Amino acid sequence: MTTSSMDGARNDEETAQQQVLMMLAGKWVAGILNVVARLGVADLLTGGPRTTADLAAATETHAPTLYRLLRAAASVGVFAEREDGRFELTPKADYLRSDVPGTLRYLAYFYGETTVWNSWGSAIDSVRTGEPIGPKLRGGKTWFQYLEQDVPEFATAFHNAMSELNENRAPKIAASFDFGRFATITDLGGGQGRLLSAILQRYPQTRGVLFDIPTAIETAPAVLAAHGVTDRVELVRGSFFESVPSGADAYLLKAIMHDWPDAECIGVLKRIRAAIDSDKDARVLIIDGVIPEGNEPHYSKLMDIAMLVTDGGRERTGAEWASLLAHAGFELAEIHPTTPPHGIVEGRPVQ
Incomplete structure (x- = not known):
């Protein structure tokens, strides 16, 4: 081996080592962003660059320590330190503002919750037992x-995070699939009804049923009114672990099934199957992560372990979705692309 090839191999080894070190520091980065989000620093910079002393006064923090935090955040592209020592927003920092579509501020805030954070410290126990x-x-x-x-x-913080993500993604999901083929859509676990509202806005001939527990949909009327769809939505309170409204042409489950192990999901799907009228060509539409095969990097592969350790849920491959549907009296019709990291898993009843 020549000297140059030896140097190249050594450089590759050092690069791989540095990359693994940055991966190991991922939790540190998440912790830094959590503090930044809780302090609301990005909101304070919307008017332009500010000094650390100014930001410390506004956040009631220790200025020298706040500088260290912001310097670390800037090292991964969240904020930028100017030559005059002031900090300013960057495209990444914009997503930690409260006032931008698709903000991640509340998600970063929520990820610092103690049990969410500490679950990872016992991840090895979950891998050994299969239990969260x-x-x-x-x-x-x-x-x-x-x-x-x-x-x-x-x-x-959690409810704000889910609301903001749904508000941003809902119109994109509504535009990615022909929901207009259904006369009535029941959104199970639909919360405030942001996705259902976006679908009904796009398809004015379709009507909807918003189904969720009472505390989840208590603020739905204001959201439905803001989208101008109140007169086309029936609010039904209940739990899909007990019953499901009957008679819809499509049953929608967005970011619901990944919360639960297979047995609970099959139970929900069986209740949907029983609620479908025998004379209807109805569908169940599961909007959730679909893990790609192979070594392709994908958010759902990481989320799968997060769901395992925190609450026992899981992300699924296309084949796993097909198996889940089959156990409940459905067959996989197609998996449609939509806004990442989700797909729309379409199941049709087996007669």
Whole structure:
């Protein structure tokens, strides 16, 4: 081996080592962004660059330490330090503002919640047992019981995060699939109804049923009114773990199924199958992550482990979605592309 090839091999080895080191530092980056989000620094920079001393006064923090935090954030492209020492926004930092479409501020805030953060410290136990650690850290409470009863601050951040993501993605999802072929769509676990509203706005002949637990849809009327679809939506309160409204042409489940293990998902799908009228060519539409095969980097592959450790849910491949549907009396019709990282898994009843 020549000297130049030896140097090249050594450089490749050092590059790979540095890349792994940056991967290991991923939790540090997430922690930094969590603090930045909680302090609202990006919002404070919307008027232009500001000094650390100015930002520290506005956030009631220790100026020298805040500088270290912002310097670290700038090193990964979130904020930029100018030659005069002031910090300014960057395209990445914009997504930590509260006032931009698709903001990730509330998600970054929420990811710092103690049980979410600490679940990763016991990830090895989940891999050994196949069971989540999150419920143990929450004293046996369900995810939503814990949020509402124990950490209302993070419950607000979580709901804001889901609302903002849905507001940004909903029109794109509505435009990516022909929802207009259905006369009535029931959105199961649809929360405030942002996705259903976007679909009904695009397809004025379609009507909707918004189905969720009472606390989840209590603010839905304002959202439906803002989108001008109130007169075409029926609000129904309930749990899809108990029953499902009958008679719809399509049943929509967005970012629901990945929360649960297979047994619970099959139970929900069986209730949907039982609710479908025998004379209707109805569909179940699951909008969720679809893990690609091979070594392709994909957000859903990482989210899969997050769901495992925090609450026992999972992301699924196309083949796994097909199997899940088959166990509940459906067959996979097609998987349609939509806004990443989701796909639209279309299932049709087996007669």
